[in-house]
Amino acid sequence: MRTQVGIIGAGPAGLMLARLLKLSGIDSIVIENRSREYCENRVRAGLIEQWARDLLIEVGVGARMQREGMYHEGIKLQFGDGKNGALHPISFKKLVGKGTTVYGQQEVVKDFNALLLKEGTPILFEVSDVSLEGVDNKHPKIKFKHEGQAQEIDCDLIAGCDGFHGICRPSLPQNLLKVFDREYPFGWLGILSESPPPDHELIYSYTERGFALYAMRSPNISRLYLQCAPDEDIANWPDDRIWEELTLRLAGTRKLERGKIVQKGVTPMRSFVAEPMQYGRLFLAGDSAHIVPPTGAKGMNLAFADVRKLARAMAAYYKSGNEEGLASYSDTVLSRVWKAQRFSWWMTQLLHRFPQETAFDHRRQLAELDYVATSEAAATTLAENYAGLPMD
Ligand code: RFL
Ligand code: PHB
Secondary structure: OEOOEEEEOOOHHHHHHHHHHHHOOOOEEEEOOOOHHHHHHOOOOOEEOHHHHHHHHHOOOOHHHHHHOEEEOEEEEEEOOHHHOEEEEEEHHHHHOOOEEEOOHHHHHHHHHHHHHHOOOOEEOOOEEEEEEOOOOOOOEEEEEEOOEEEEEEOOEEEEOOOOOOOHHHHOOOOOOEEEEEEEEEEEEEEEEEOOOOOOOEEEEEEOOEEEEEEEEEOOEEEEEEEEOOOOOHHHOOHHHHHHHHHHHOOOOOOOOOOEEEEEEEEEEEEEEEEOOEEOOEEEOHHHOEEOOHHHOOHHHHHHHHHHHHHHHHHHHHHHOOOHHHHOHHHHHHHHHHHHHHHHHHHHHHHOOOOOOOHHHHHHHHHHHHHHHHOHHHHHHHHHHHOOOOOO
16 A cells, blocks of 8 residues: 555544645545544543634534534632632633633544545554554555555655554654653543533532542533542442542532443543654654643643644645655644643642642642632633643
């Protein structure tokens, strides 16, 4: 097989890249090691920044999101347990004139798969034994197995969109890679439940018992998270215990309706960046190069931001042979990546209880929450970053 751009991974990064390239008249083939059904049902991110919503509409996959997604003008912070507990709204709309959209990542993936396959961009699911060859010369190749057959794709360029556990990042010379890594001493236990969310906005709750997040997928489906140990055994959390803990961490500010839990899992939290995000003809994008803790809701948005820049650089290369955009890709996207890292770390350290924290740390967190809730300057900083930094 031969294509212009070989894309490894059919997550948000790979699919958006394939679509942007198609709109610039550039051919690509996407390969994915999981089944289509698995990818379309993997419950993950849910929050889409304003510019990313606009981009999904612009590239032609926004219609269902516009119908079914929930547009949010802000979030609510909850802190101060018991009688002092209160909800503090932060209105992005008022502060920065933007909002966010809640629409499940797996729905975005479904919408892309349907459009790409209909318009003739190949997505090969359930491939195995993927490896790269010749990324340091002009004729890179992707080798893999598909339907029992050994296959090769000759490409001009390769996009490594294969997530944190993929093969692309390890394919860069390891002596060139600089890795920046931080693991947090907690994880999130997440559930999807057939019950209405406690509030129409997302509630980020800081309590003595730990952090909790009350999000949603629709007016009748809640997506709820509890801070837990990073290696928490889900078997220790029967449904009743989850509901009791979620109720306690809402601190009486809203009523929490219970419902059937249809999915649950534990996610460890980490911040991670690998630099540079390119080598020769191989370009990393999304989680294959960087991971953020989910508190700032940045992961899927950053994946889109990377490939928007990458698609532009590739289009310029094919249009005029100009390699400047490709050469500066990593430097260009890393400036946004690090700002998202900073914000995700900041939200995480603000809202979680740390095992080694001192009484001073705890008071400082409460003071910072109070500052964000009462200072327009501080709230504007949160709003600007959460709803999405400007994107050109
Ligand atoms: P993905 O989605 O991991 O896609 C990579 C794809 O590559 C495939 N793959 C391979 N394919 C071929 N060959 C190989 N050797 C391969 N190895 C892997 C994988 O099967 C997969 O299909 O990476 P991508 O595209 O960079 O997208 C990143 C996002 O998925 C991720 O950042 C977000 O889910 C993070 N995230 C959130 N992001 C947001 O923007 N807003 C949120 O509200 C948000 N909440 C979250 C989150 C992630 C969470 N978890 C579970 C990690 C909440 C949670 C709980
Ligand atoms: C989600 O809806 O799953 C979600 C929303 C906001 C976050 C993380 C996850 O910060």
